[in-house]
Amino acid sequence: MKRREFLSESAVAVASFSFPSEILGILNYFGFQIRTNDPTRNRILAVAEADRLKSNTSQSTHILALPSIYRISGHNPSASEIQRALDNAGKFDRSTLAASTDFFKIENPEQYAHAFGIAAQTIAVVGTTLFPGAGLALGMVGVMAEDVWKAVSHGRDLSANPFVSTDPEEKNRVNRYILESAANQSAANSHFESGLLSPKVRTATGVDFGASLDNLLAHLPEKLRGVVTQALETSNKDLRGNLQLQQTELKKLTDKFNGQLEEYDAQLKTFSGLLEQQHKEAERELIRNRIAGLQNEVAAGISILTLVVGRATGDQRMAQEMGKALSAIANIGFAVASHNYLGAIAIGLSLFNSSDRHPTGLVLDLLEKFGQRLEHLRAEMHERFDRLELQQQEMLKQLGRIYSTIREDFAVVSQRISLVQSNFDEYRKLVDADNRNQATSLVEQTFSQALSVRGGKKAGWQSLYLNTLPIFVNHARRESRNSYFRGRNNISVAGDLAKEVRLRNSAEQLVGIMTYACRMANVPVQSDLCNPFALELGAEAFMQADLLLENIPNVERTRQLKSMWDDATALRSALINFGSTKVISSLTDLYENEFLIPDDEQTQNLMSTFRSFQQKWAKEQLKPFFTTVDDPGHGSDLNRSWFDDRVVRGRAYSEITNNPMEAAEALGLITLRGPYEDRASSNGFSIDRYYSIQINDGPDKGVVLGGPGEYRGLFWLDQTFRDYRGRARMIRNHDVFNKNTERFGPGTIGFMNYCEKLLSYYYATRTLSSHSRHGFERRGLMFYPP
Amino acid sequence: MAWTDLAASLRLAATVALWRQIVGQELQGQTDVRNISLFTNLKDIIDHLELQLQTNDYKKAIESRAAGEFRGTDVFRGTFDPRHASYQDMETIIFARVSRDLDLINAIPFAPENKSVPTVDRTLKKLAGYMTANGIEFVVP
Numbered sequence: 001m002k003r004r005e006f007l008s009e010s011a012v013a014v015a016s017f018s019f020p021s022e023i024l025g026i027l028n029y030f031g032f033q034i035r036t037n038d039p040t041r042n043r044i045l046a047v048a049e050a051d052r053l054k055s056n057t058s059q060s061t062h063i064l065a066l067p068s069i070y071r072i073s074g075h076n077p078s079a080s081e082i083q084r085a086l087d088n089a090g091k092f093d094r095s096t097l098a099a100s101t102d103f104f105k106i107e108n109p110e111q112y113a114h115a116f117g118i119a120a121q122t123i124a125v126v127g128t129t130l131f132p133g134a135g136l137a138l139g140m141v142g143v144m145a146e147d148v149w150k151a152v153s154h155g156r157d158l159s160a161n162p163f164v165s166t167d168p169e170e171k172n173r174v175n176r177y178i179l180e181s182a183a184n185q186s187a188a189n190s191h192f193e194s195g196l197l198s199p200k201v202r203t204a205t206g207v208d209f210g211a212s213l214d215n216l217l218a219h220l221p222e223k224l225r226g227v228v229t230q231a232l233e234t235s236n237k238d239l240r241g242n243l244q245l246q247q248t249e250l251k252k253l254t255d256k257f258n259g260q261l262e263e264y265d266a267q268l269k270t271f272s273g274l275l276e277q278q279h280k281e282a283e284r285e286l287i288r289n290r291i292a293g294l295q296n297e298v299a300a301g302i303s304i305l306t307l308v309v310g311r312a313t314g315d316q317r318m319a320q321e322m323g324k325a326l327s328a329i330a331n332i333g334f335a336v337a338s339h340n341y342l343g344a345i346a347i348g349l350s351l352f353n354s355s356d357r358h359p360t361g362l363v364l365d366l367l368e369k370f371g372q373r374l375e376h377l378r379a380e381m382h383e384r385f386d387r388l389e390l391q392q393q394e395m396l397k398q399l400g401r402i403y404s405t406i407r408e409d410f411a412v413v414s415q416r417i418s419l420v421q422s423n424f425d426e427y428r429k430l431v432d433a434d435n436r437n438q439a440t441s442l443v444e445q446t447f448s449q450a451l452s453v454r455g456g457k458k459a460g461w462q463s464l465y466l467n468t469l470p471i472f473v474n475h476a477r478r479e480s481r482n483s484y485f486r487g488r489n490n491i492s493v494a495g496d497l498a499k500e501v502r503l504r505n506s507a508e509q510l511v512g513i514m515t516y517a518c519r520m521a522n523v524p525v526q527s528d529l530c531n532p533f534a535l536e537l538g539a540e541a542f543m544q545a546d547l548l549l550e551n552i553p554n555v556e557r558t559r560q561l562k563s564m565w566d567d568a569t570a571l572r573s574a575l576i577n578f579g580s581t582k583v584i585s586s587l588t589d590l591y592e593n594e595f596l597i598p599d600d601e602q603t604q605n606l607m608s609t610f611r612s613f614q615q616k617w618a619k620e621q622l623k624p625f626f627t628t629v630d631d632p633g634h635g636s637d638l639n640r641s642w643f644d645d646r647v648v649r650g651r652a653y654s655e656i657t658n659n660p661m662e663a664a665e666a667l668g669l670i671t672l673r674g675p676y677e678d679r680a681s682s683n684g685f686s687i688d689r690y691y692s693i694q695i696n697d698g699p700d701k702g703v704v705l706g707g708p709g710e711y712r713g714l715f716w717l718d719q720t721f722r723d724y725r726g727r728a729r730m731i732r733n734h735d736v737f738n739k740n741t742e743r744f745g746p747g748t749i750g751f752m753n754y755c756e757k758l759l760s761y762y763y764a765t766r767t768l769s770s771h772s773r774h775g776f777e778r779r780g781l782m783f784y785p786p
Numbered sequence: 787m788a789w790t791d792l793a794a795s796l797r798l799a800a801t802v803a804l805w806r807q808i809v810g811q812e813l814q815g816q817t818d819v820r821n822i823s824l825f826t827n828l829k830d831i832i833d834h835l836e837l838q839l840q841t842n843d844y845k846k847a848i849e850s851r852a853a854g855e856f857r858g859t860d861v862f863r864g865t866f867d868p869r870h871a872s873y874q875d876m877e878t879i880i881f882a883r884v885s886r887d888l889d890l891i892n893a894i895p896f897a898p899e900n901k902s903v904p905t906v907d908r909t910l911k912k913l914a915g916y917m918t919a920n921g922i923e924f925v926v927p
């Protein structure tokens with residue numbers, strides 16, 4: 001057995017522990033020649049596993065049978081092939097593997113454990129991107145890989161490893177598959193059905209798959225049986241057509257699901273704590289089993305839910321879609337709980353991108369709750385002012401917002417998703433750029449090391465120096481030249497250039513796309529330009545190395561120096577050309593001519609952006625600010641602005657609505673109390689109505705203005721007499737505001753201004769991006785920075 | 787070609803033009819494209835509209851129209867409320883903003899006597915000196 005194959009077997013074994021179909025899909029993607037797209041295979045797999053479990057209860061290596069089944073069935077297996085697989089599966093165990101001659105000929109294999117772990121984690125990140133659905137499974141593999149390697153390298157039986165041990169939950173899972181397989185057997189192909197119903201399988205498993213679903217219940221573990229029985233009993237109440245009852249039953253199940261997620265979160269925290277303390281191994285195992293059990297419970301719960309919903313509503317497709325959505329949500333939960341944020345984001349994005357239909361209300365509820373969980377989690381995270389960390393936080397924040405505000409508008413949500421998506425891309429590229437920076441700093445490091453060795457001149461320094469120098473010189477020659485990082489220089493899709501500029505921000509990292517930008521302005525510029533700073537560093541390193549070499553032969557130096565010279569001169573002329581008035585003005589002309597022309601779909605033109613904004617705003621049914629509404633009973637010949645206190649008195653006017661105070665009241669930033677007293681005005685034609693105002697937000701939170709028994713504070717003048725041809729609501733001018741706090745100006749205008757600031761505060765603390773907030777502060781519209 | 791590509795190119799070109807005028811030693815990461823304001827992507831627009839939405843100067847607008855109603859559509863006084871805008875208004879606000887941005891870019895003086903990017907020149911000097919010292923011939927463009 002080849003080592004590589006064995007590792008792939010191990011990976012399969014570990015993977016099957018969590019979500020077999022997904023992880024096998026990934027392995028398939030990486031060329032392990034395992035085809036699992038056909039769900040029937042999973043069913044067969046389950047049957048085979050069950051067979052091994054039930055027929056060889058003493059043997060605990062059932063998981064190692066998985067690959068053999070897949071290997072045998074390169075195509076859709078026939079009944080005889082299934083039988084053969086079942087017959088042979090028992091022979092594919094650890095001893096077979098260990099008998100192989102070249103099995104682990106590595107000296108001190110444990111030293112590779114960490115590397116293997118890292119590699120698995122890298123695959124997890126990449127795989128999550130390529131195949132978001134498997135984020136969790138890959139994350140698990142990443143977490144476990146190192147331990148698995150160690151276990152195997154110590155000659156321990158892989159199946160004896162706690163990660164792949166035969167535990168009751170594992171059996172539950174297999175049984176669940178059997179139940180599903182049997183329930184859906186009519187949908188499966190004839191080969192499978194005949195295989196499933198064959199006497200061989202019946203004898204081996206002790207289950208008659210031809211029997212009805214209810215009989216199969218007896219074979220379920222007790223815990224699972226309870227749930228299914230309950231669900232099926234409910235379905236006897238004829239849920240069909242009764243939407244309310246359906247929702248109630250579903251809610252029961254999803255509440256349980258939520259509770260499980262929370263428990264999972266808590267258990268994982270305990271587990272991470274225990275990981276630090278090596279001596280508490282038994283405790284660790286216990287928690288680890290509990291975590292795995294919880295995952296299985298959630299998966300089983302969703303599976304049963306899907307089954308029951310399908311039966312209850314008679315809409316199998318809807319049920320399956322919901323099941324898929326729930327699984328994805330569960331995976332997000334698991335990924336977040338295990339700090340696999342990239343996985344969480346990737347799964348979330350795929351969930352939205354793939355849903356053609358509007359998700360059901362239940363799923364929306366779950367997403368909303370999940371958004372709150374995410375936001376909470378983000379707030380809990382330690383603030384490390386690291387660039388990547390910040391980027392992660394930003395992505396989490398946006399994702400949390402998407403989930404919690406999902407009801408507001410799907411058009412807007414999809415825009416935000418594309419923002420998160422681009423953030424995600426940026427994040428990956430930033431990591432890439434960081435790697436390049438590391439390569440550059442490596443050159444510097446090696447250089448200083450070589451210098452110190454040379455400067456020290458201790459005994460034997462020459463050989464040491466010669467040992468160090470080749471690496472250094474090679475770096476200076478090749479690596480540093482490769483690290484003349486110029487950003488992307490292969491722009492082919494419209495919109496990519498803009499994305500690159502937004503991503504890199506620094507001009508020196510964008511020289512790569514200068515060629516494409518110049519092409520638009522019809523100015524020729526040499527392609528393949530390099531980053532000036534990186535070039536300087538590289539040239540410096542090369543010259544220093546060349547100096548250090550002294551008499552050591554260096555035949556390529558001339559060519560290297562000349563090519564660096566050429567690079568620098570090409571860059572110089574390109575920078576001069578690109579920043580010239582000619583290029584800028586021709587780009588300007590182009591821009592002015594082009595910016596209203598509809599673009600390709602990928603980049604969304606300006607107007608389509610606004611259209612979706614308008615759709616959103618139209619739904620808010622906003623009145624224009626400070627609208628004057630004429631009194632329909634009387635009409636109006638005089639429109640007065642609301643703040644003109646002098647004009648209002650004894651004149652005809654219209655009601656002014658939608659002012660800052662109304663807005664503040666609507667948002668709950670202030671509360672009007674009262675009226676606590678009505679008084680006739682001095683002219684006897686109107687009633688002055690007194691209110692007090694409570695401030696609920698901002699720096700004056702809790703302050704109450706005015707109150708019963710005091711003829712001060714605010715009051716509304718409410719004129720409703722027929723003699724007046726309109727009515728107005730206004731705030732009278734009272735000095736009391738100045739006494740309470742200096743933030744208020746005198747009278748109506750003062751309080752309106754105050755309400756404006758309250759609104760500003762509200763928006764700034766809740767909705768504004770940091771960039772906007774800055775502008776806000778600068779304009780003096782804030783009380784203080786939130 | 788997309789409008790975003792054009793806008794981004796403009797922003798980059800203007801940054802490079804500014805970069806060439808830097809006096810003294812510049813450092814990596816200091817040539818920030820964001821110093822040049824121009825709509826280049828969806829996020830810019832959303833930010834801008836958000837800002838506009840929150841910073842409407844009600845008071846000035848009302849004072850400038852003591853009588854009559856205030857609709858808040860005065861783009862050029864900065865009292866524009868995009869929520870009430872029609873499609874044409876949107877075009878107007880974009881045009882106003884873009885014109886302002888482009889004016890800014892056009893105002894960058896073109897001064898050929900200014901030295902080009904100091905980093906490149908410095909590198910060239912070093913290379914030239916080293917090659918001369920080592921007797922290596924090279925072509926000066």
